[in-house]
Amino acid sequence: MATMTAAQRRAQSKAEYDAFLAQCPSRKLLDRIADKWVTLVLAALGSDGSHQFGADCAGEPRSMRYSELSRLLAGVSQKMLTQTLRALERDGLITRTVTPTVPVTVAYELTDLGVSLHQMMRGLKTWAETHMDDVLANRTTYDSRAA
Secondary structure (H helix, E strand, C coil), X not given: CCCCCHHHHHXXXXXXXXXXXCCCCHHHHHHHHCCHHHHHHHHHCCCCCCCXXXXXXXXXXXXXXXXXXXXXXXXXXXXXXXXXXXXXXXXXXXXXEEECCCCCEEXXXXXXHHHHHHHHHHHHHHHHHHHHHHHHHHHHHHHHHHC
């Protein structure tokens, strides 16, 4: 095993990302993917189309039209959905395909990079849904002690 000089070690450590460091650029990426709309869009792009309340929408990643995403993501404004989709496209997590129909059809699909994040987002969504009652009970207990 070759030895490294101090300068080589410093150069190597600069090339590695560490989100615990304040100046690490990966923190901005964590900010982006921690956003609720990003999480829900990435989770939705893997749904199988059964979007009933309480239904698990797990499935293989697939393409969805803007209008499908808008209907599925209750409460998202047109502006917020558009901003979220543009940011995800810029980061290379989704692709946007425009089909020249009347009216124009726009579809979004996960890229390979987006697919690599998809399962984690679905897991996070499922965890939140599964444990919400526990969290609410803990909040009530905590709030009653603090009063």
